[in-house]
Amino acid sequence: MAIPSFVDQVTLHVYGGNGGHGVASVHREKFKPLGGPDGGNGGDGGSVILRVEPGLTTLVDYHRQSHRRATNGQPGRGDHNNGANGEDILLGVPDGTVISDADTGEQLADLTGEGAELTVARGGRGGLGNAALASASRKAPGFALLGEEGETRTVVLELKVVADVGLVGFPSAGKSSLVAAISRARPKIADYPFTTLVPNLGVVVAGETTYTVADVPGLIEGASEGRGLGHDFLRHIERCAALVHVLDCATFEPGRDPLSDLDVIEAELTAHGGLEDRPRLVALNKLDIPDAAELAQLVIADLQARGLQVFEISTKSGQGLQALTFAMAQLVAARRAAMPAPAPKRIVLRPPSVGGKGAEFTIKAEGELWRVRGEKPERWVRQTDFNNTEAVGYLADRLNRIGIETRLLELGARAGDTVAIGGDDAVVFDFAPQVDVGAEILSRRGEDQRFTEERPAIRRRRDKDAAYHAADDEVEGEYTFTSLGDLADDAPALDHGDDGVRER
The missing domain is CATH 2.70.210.12 (GTP1/OBG domain)
Structure with missing residues (x-):
C-alpha cells in the first residue's frame, strides 16, 4: 500500500x-x-x-x-x-x-x-x-x-493548519485557482472534482497586511458525516479568522446554484461546530463565462440580504481579486487587533509542599489490604534492590521518615497486615510496626540487623552486665567512709585510698 x-x-x-x-x-x-x-x-x-x-x-x-x-x-x-x-x-x-x-x-x-x-x-x-x-x-x-x-x-x-483565511466550497469551485491567483502557491489544478487532496497554503500581501490563505479540499453534502474528502480536513479551518465561500457560478450539475451551494456548505460547517463566530465573505467565481455573470447578477441581492459581503471574481482574468484580497486583509487585521496581547513570559518558582509528612502519600484500606500511594514512596520502591537486605533496610528508613508507619498505626493497622505500595505493580509486604530503625547500622556488609532476631550471645551478655551492676550497687551500700586521722595505731589492715580508707 x-x-x-x-x-x-x-x-x-x-x-x-x-x-x-x-x-x-x-x-x-x-x-x-x-x-x-x-x-x-x-x-x-x-x-x-x-x-x-x-x-x-x-x-x-x-x-x-x-x-x-x-x-x-x-x-x-x-x-x-x-x-x-x-x-x-x-x-x-x-x-x-x-x-x-x-x-x-x-x-x-x-x-x-x-x-x-x-x-x-x-x-x-x-x-x-x-x-x-x-x-x-x-x-x-x-x-x-x-x-x-x-x-x-x-x-x-x-x-490543524494555522491559516488566517479559509476557502470553502464545492469541488471544482475554483478554490485552488484562487490561491494560485493571489499568492505564489502552486496547487494542483485540473478540470475534475476532488483534484485537491490536501490543504494548500498561500501567503497573500495586501497593503501592509500579510496573511495566509488555506484551500480546504472540496465539501459536499454529508461531509461532516464522512462523505467525500472534506470531512477529513474540516479541522484545518478551525483556526481561521475568516471564511470565504467560493461559489461556482458556471456549474453544469443539475439542481445546483450559488444559493443552494451556500446553504449546503453552511449546514456542514454548522454540523462540524465551532465556526459560528467567524466572519464570512462570498466570492462568486468564474465570471469570465457569460452565463456565470448573468447568474451572479440574479443572486447578489439575495446574498446581500443575508448580510454577506459579495465579490464578483474570475481567477482566470483577475477580475475582482484585488478587492477580495483587501477585504480579507481587513477582516484579518480586525481579528488580530481584537486578540489580547500575549502575556509576558514569567518565571514562576513553586516551593515544595509544606503540608507535612502526610501530604506526601495517601493510605486507603482495600478489604484486608492497606494500599499506600504517593510519588515518593513509589519511586523509592522502584529504586530499591530487594536482593540486598541493606538496601531494603534503607528503604524502611526512608518510608518511616515520612511517617508511613505512624499513619498506618493511626488508621488501625496491626502487625501482620498486608501493605502494598503502588498500583497494579505494587510491592506487597507484611506490616511489622515498631521496629527499631536507628540511624547506625552495625551489621556486616550486605546485612541489616533490623531484619534478624537478637542473637543469644548478645542476650546472655546483657543479662550478665545487668547482674554485675546490681551486685556492685549492693556492695557499695555496706561500706562506711572514715578519715585517716580517726584511725588508731592498732587498727586492722585497711584498704587505703587517696584521702581516706574504707573499713569493713
Whole structure:
C-alpha cells in the first residue's frame, strides 16, 4: 500500500530512556585497606520532545515510523565515575499540531509558534551510587539505588493548519485557482472534482497586511458525516479568522446554484461546530463565462440580504481579486487587533509542599489490604534492590521518615497486615510496626540487623552486665567512709585510698 505524502493525524508511541543503575564500590589501593565508598551514580535516561519546526507541513514521518525511543542512561562505575546521560530525541512537528493522550483523550498541548515544544515522555532518573549514599551514620553503604524506568506513552498528533483565511466550497469551485491567483502557491489544478487532496497554503500581501490563505479540499453534502474528502480536513479551518465561500457560478450539475451551494456548505460547517463566530465573505467565481455573470447578477441581492459581503471574481482574468484580497486583509487585521496581547513570559518558582509528612502519600484500606500511594514512596520502591537486605533496610528508613508507619498505626493497622505500595505493580509486604530503625547500622556488609532476631550471645551478655551492676550497687551500700586521722595505731589492715580508707 502506498504511503501518502500528506498525513494530518497519527498515533505515536514514545518511550523515555531508562535511568542507569548506581554502583556499590569500595576504593581499593595499596596500603589503604579502608578506602571508603567510591561508587558513581547512574546517568539519566533521555526524553522524547516534540518541537514545532516551521518548514514542516505534514506528519508523514510518524506515519512511516510510529515508535520513537530515547536512549538509556549508562550505569555508574567505581572511582566516582558517573554514568553518561541518555540523549534526548527532538521530534519536529508542523505549526498547529495538537497532542492528546491516546488512552484518556486529554489534550496535552496545542503547539503553535516556532520553537514551541512539549516533553511527551520523560526519561528515568539515574540511581545513586554508594558514594552519594554515604553519611555520618552510614559511612560505607553496601548497596546502591536502581535507575528508574523511562515514561511510556501513546499520543495522538493532530494537525490543524494555522491559516488566517479559509476557502470553502464545492469541488471544482475554483478554490485552488484562487490561491494560485493571489499568492505564489502552486496547487494542483485540473478540470475534475476532488483534484485537491490536501490543504494548500498561500501567503497573500495586501497593503501592509500579510496573511495566509488555506484551500480546504472540496465539501459536499454529508461531509461532516464522512462523505467525500472534506470531512477529513474540516479541522484545518478551525483556526481561521475568516471564511470565504467560493461559489461556482458556471456549474453544469443539475439542481445546483450559488444559493443552494451556500446553504449546503453552511449546514456542514454548522454540523462540524465551532465556526459560528467567524466572519464570512462570498466570492462568486468564474465570471469570465457569460452565463456565470448573468447568474451572479440574479443572486447578489439575495446574498446581500443575508448580510454577506459579495465579490464578483474570475481567477482566470483577475477580475475582482484585488478587492477580495483587501477585504480579507481587513477582516484579518480586525481579528488580530481584537486578540489580547500575549502575556509576558514569567518565571514562576513553586516551593515544595509544606503540608507535612502526610501530604506526601495517601493510605486507603482495600478489604484486608492497606494500599499506600504517593510519588515518593513509589519511586523509592522502584529504586530499591530487594536482593540486598541493606538496601531494603534503607528503604524502611526512608518510608518511616515520612511517617508511613505512624499513619498506618493511626488508621488501625496491626502487625501482620498486608501493605502494598503502588498500583497494579505494587510491592506487597507484611506490616511489622515498631521496629527499631536507628540511624547506625552495625551489621556486616550486605546485612541489616533490623531484619534478624537478637542473637543469644548478645542476650546472655546483657543479662550478665545487668547482674554485675546490681551486685556492685549492693556492695557499695555496706561500706562506711572514715578519715585517716580517726584511725588508731592498732587498727586492722585497711584498704587505703587517696584521702581516706574504707573499713569493713
